[in-house]
Every structure is written in structure tokens, then in C-alpha cells.
Amino acid sequence: MRRRAGLGVAGVAVLAWGEWLNWRWSRALVGNRVGASEAVVVLGYRNPQSRANVINRWRVRAGIRSVAADGARGTRVIFSGGATSNGVAEAQLMADYAKSVLAFDGMVLLEDQSATTWQNITNVIPLLEDVDRIKFASQPAHALKARAYLRRQRPDLAERLVRAADYRFGEWMVGKPLLALYGLWTLRGLKAEERKGSA
Template sequence: MRKGIALAGVVAAGVLAWGEWQNRRWSLALVNDPSGSSEAVVVLGFKNPQPDANFINRIRVRVALRSIDPAAETRLIFSGGLTTATKSEARVMADYAVNTLGYRGTYLLEEESRTTWENITNLLPMVEDVDRIKIASLPAHALKARAYVRRQRPDLAPKLVNAADYKFGELAALKPALAAYGLRTLRAVREDLP
């Protein structure tokens, strides 16, 4: 009995460690270290049929806000199209940032996108003049978006830096599931990954 419990504990610890490792690895992939005083922090929306931000969009907004460099001139952009009859994903996330998290800075909305590819297509003209581009999402999704930037505008790829999307121990119990899902979704950009 004790051996079984010990084995289960080792397996659980291994699964948790794998989830941490995979998410950290994705957070640091396809990023650079450009200099400059301006940045764009781009928040990619997730399907949100209700009028308030869902769990995933709340995570993404928190990632975005903690990614803002207080020493930089920051352009915060929420991206995502209509998911309800009245509010876009972008508007839902902006409302959450302002009304719940107390964000008081300026921001832009991109409200036409329905996919990650469209997010990037529609956002690139809004970020091409900044020195650094941060994509705020979960690590696998942010990596996919960075790969799409490299495909659509290779000239902007050197401006990509990682957002604060990975924190050791944060959402630890979910990270293995997020990593498994991420492996599946990243198949679309496998040839772009290091």
C-alpha cells in the first residue's frame, strides 16, 4: 500500500514538473532582447459568450498588466471579436482590466478578430512602430502567436519579447493539462519552433 502511494506521489510530482518545464520553455521561445523605450502589450482574447470575462480571459488580462514595463511607453491592446450580441472579447477584457483590476492607463481595442491568425493580422499595423512587442496569453498560445508574427511580418520578429506569462507554481495543478493541450495546438506551427 505504501509503495503504491509513494509511486503515485512520484508520478504526480513528475507530471507537475513536466507541466512547469513545458510552460516555461514555451514562454521563452521565439523571443529576443531588443532595446528601446516603447512597447506594445497585446492581449489575445478567448471565446467569451458571457458578458463578463471568463477564467481564461481573466488570466490573460492579469498576464498583460504584470507585463507592462513601468519605465516604458506602453501601448496596451485588447484583441478579439464579438462573442455576445453586445460585447467583443476585447471589450470584455478591457472592462475586466478597468473595472475589476483597477487599470487606469489608456488602451486600444481590436474588435474584428475571430482567430489567433486574425488577431495577429489585425494587430500588426498597430504595433509596427514600437521597440518591443509582448503577447499576453498562456505560454503555448503566446508562442503560437509569436510564430504567426514571424510568418506574417518577419521584419517584426526581432521585436518580440516574452510577456510575464510564466510564474513558477502559478496554476500548477492546471499546467500539465495546459501543456498537453498546448502540444496539440502548436502542431500548426511546429516547423517554426526551435
């Protein structure tokens, strides 16, 4: 009985750790900038199928709810991701899902040349120059990596970073410890102040 209780406590601790780390990442390198226009950048994930996969579908939903989060006028949603093995760009697959399944009818722009997160940032920069606020929608660790890359490439634009609605308590709860472990691995190249700091 004691062993079972111990396993239960350990399980709760692991779930809480996954929640906490994802919550913390979603709040790093962002500010409270206000403004009438914003861009929500939805970052693609490897997608060999002819339709958006489960990760990309989740990222699109996070991106769309990021638009609704503060109701900013003049919001553009930028889907970023290059061609997959089937020849269709991740950006196009995500845009198709947003329009046909989620019935999103807002402004959509496509960046369909990127193969890495660094390239995502490089290639969306021209689409961000004239907005007041910038949000990156992805899993929290990946979005943090994108914010850090924007900070490295264009610190002036990084001043415009604000939170996206990519973290929700309890969403993907069982998977969050694994996402946290993967996030720790993918963020290993970031400096300590990039993982924890504010823009």
C-alpha cells in the same frame, strides 16, 4: 505503501513536466530587444458571457503585469478579440475588466474584429508598426503560437518580440499538465524551430 509512493513520484513528475513545458514555451521566439516604447497584446478567449470569463481575466492580469515587468515608458496595451455570442467583443470585455477591476489607467487600444489567432495577428499589426518591443500575453502555448504567426506574417516586426510575464512558477500548477497537453495539440502545426527557436 510502495504503490502510494510511486503514485506520488508520478504525480510530481507530471506537475514538473507541465511547469517545464510552459516555461519553455514562454521563452521561445523572443529576444532581448530594448527600447522606450512597447505594446502588450492580450489575446482573447471564447467568451459568451457578458463579463470577462476566468481565462480572459487571467490573460488580462498577465498582460497588465507584463507592463509593470520592465516599466517601459510609452506602453500600450492592445486587447484583441472579436464579438462573442452576446454581441460584445472580447477585446471590450477584457478592457472593461482591466479598467474597472484592476484599475489600469494606461493606454488601451482595442482590436475587436478577430475570430482566430491568425486574425488577431493580422489585425494588430497596424498597431505595432511604431513600437520598439512587442509582447503577447496569453497562456504560454497560445502566446508562442501568436509569436510564430507574427514571424510568418511580418518577420521584421517579429525581431521586436520580447517575453511577456505570462509564465510564473507555481501559477495554475495543477492545471499546467492539462494546458501542456492542449498546447502540444494546438502547436502541432508549428515547425520545430518555431516551437523551440529564438527570434
